[in-house]
Amino acid sequence: MADPQGFAVLTDDQCVGIAEMDSTHDEFLVLYAQARDADKASFATCLKALHDHTRDHFAFEEKLMNESGFPATSEHTSEHQRVLGELARFLERAQAGSQIMARAWLQQQVPEWFRSHLLSMDSALAAHLKKSEDPQYVRLRV
Numbered sequence: 001m002a003d004p005q006g007f008a009v010l011t012d013d014q015c016v017g018i019a020e021m022d023s024t025h026d027e028f029l030v031l032y033a034q035a036r037d038a039d040k041a042s043f044a045t046c047l048k049a050l051h052d053h054t055r056d057h058f059a060f061e062e063k064l065m066n067e068s069g070f071p072a073t074s075e076h077t078s079e080h081q082r083v084l085g086e087l088a089r090f091l092e093r094a095q096a097g098s099q100i101m102a103r104a105w106l107q108q109q110v111p112e113w114f115r116s117h118l119l120s121m122d123s124a125l126a127a128h129l130k131k132s133e134d135p136q137y138v139r140l141r142v
Ligand SMILES: [Fe+2]
Pocket: 021, 025, 057, 061, 122
């Protein structure tokens, strides 16, 4: 997808090699760009879609971590809770009619957070899953 601000496509170095994680991250970027570029009337609806997707995205990774015995589960889960909490607070403000803080957060904080989270915590989870010979994780390998 063309994106004038260069942040709606998962680059090769951001693919972690676990199919459902990569497709979820791709979807995140699409919803992110829709919220970032939304007009005033549709901003809260787009931010709600990003929030709900992110809640499910994080829950899916936490399920993978818990079921596979990932060693850094609590650190990774805490980071998810922190970011989902921020997103929920900005969504509440946007739904109450105040968009400025939410738009600034989306533009200034989220891209760097997403890149560094992918390259650190999500990549570590993917590497852990790729080492497993359990068929349920082998089938997720790209
Ligand atoms: Fe993720």
